[in-house]
Amino acid sequence: MSDAVSVYEAMQSLDDVGSGRVKRLLEGGIKIPPQPRVLEELRKLMVRKEFDVRLLSRVINQDPGIAALLFKVVTNAAYRQHQPFESIEDILHAVGVRQTFNLVQAISLTSISGAKKHAQVYEAFWARSQTIAQFAMLIADERVAVCNIFPDQAYIAAIFHDCGVLLQLQRFPTYCAEMRLAEPGRWVQLAEEDQKFNADHCVVGYIVARHWCLPEFISDAIRFHHDIRHLGQHASRTMVAILQLAAELYYRDQRVPNPEWDLVKADVLPELGLNEDALPEFADIIIERFQNESDAA
Known part of the structure; x- marks a missing residue:
């Protein structure tokens, strides 16, 4: 357990591009909570x-x-x-x-509260994050012997992993409309975000995670949760695999397509000791546990 990390200290661990983006956002008025x-x-x-x-x-x-x-x-x-x-x-x-x-x-x-004009988007954001976090906990619980990632760790990573989106929403008045966040099943695409805002919600989320003193491997997972191939054989890679599979199960439960899954599944499944043949049964188990829990709530 370490002492608090300043935003400046957290920025020093980024490359020049990431650090420059965060600096511009901070100078432009973005607030790290x-x-x-x-x-x-x-x-x-x-x-x-x-x-x-x-x-x-x-x-x-x-x-x-x-x-x-x-x-x-x-x-x-x-x-x-x-x-x-x-x-x-x-x-x-x-x-x-x-x-x-x-x-x-x-x-x-x-x-973290948002502007009233985006109240519905904030509500949908937290509903999405909390559902993905519930799936992440269940995946970690089922695969702990293989992955050595525990439910509480998976939960905190899932809650934090997209928090940069909220801060971008606060910073850029047109972010919600440009990213079409009010559309059902729609989520931020990194290339589009970079093109339109020269910003990266993963980097912003990483800064928040470091500032809040999350474990380094969780902070790194937040930084690279859309880029699992950047990570070597490390706990952060396993955490990204859990986050990606949790997101896929979220989309399946919502019955909407996940545009990212086909791009990452070849890296995600082996990291969790799974393969495409085993995935349907595993997914059914996790979704059933989630739905039983939701029905009991």
């Missing part, structure tokens, strides 16, 4: 290795919104062996202190 007070207090306790469950639960309970969302997240089937949870202390004991902290980080990011 600060961490909520509850998260800062938790981080200080984690850095000092103060893992007293009663103290940690008191801090989390200071923010009823975060506490309520935490209860909602841990109803995911990935934590079925620990359910039901009756208190934040129960969650900390069963899920683990560091794992719970990861979940709180992800939940905190969803507090």
Whole structure:
């Protein structure tokens, strides 16, 4: 657990192109969201290795919104062996202190609010992100023996991976219309984003992840979640594979085509110990678990 990373420090880890883009966005008024007070207090306790469950639960309970969302997240089937949870202390004991902290980080990011004129787009964005995050948790739970990625790690990566889109939406008045984000099933295409705005939501998301002190391999996965081939045999590559498969299952559940899947599946499936023959059965298992959970909610 490291101390906070400044935006400037995070920029130093980018290449010249990425750093230049972030600098222009910052100069143009884009705002990297600060961490909520509850998260800062938790981080200080984690850095000092103060893992007293009663103290940690008191801090989390200071923010009823975060506490309520935490209860909602841990109803995911990935934590079925620990359910039901009756208190934040129960969650900390069963899920683990560091794992719970990861979940709180992800939940905190969803507090980013948007302009009222794009309220529906923001609502759709978070619905999409949270659904992909649920799928990512379930994939990690099913493949943990192969991938060594845990549900809380997959959840936080999925919540953060497209957060750069929100910040671009705040920065560019025409971003929503140009990227056609209000259209069902439509999502940002990197080449189009680069051409029209000379911007990259993956780089912006990476800066947010570093500034919020996410683990380096998760930050790298956010940076390259549309470019798995850039990553070597590393946990960040495995995380990107989970994110890409989670997105594919999201599209399947929505019954809309995923324009990216055919381009990445040859890299994604072997990384998760799967192949095209095994994918239909695996996808059915994950989607069924997700739908059963949604029906029970």
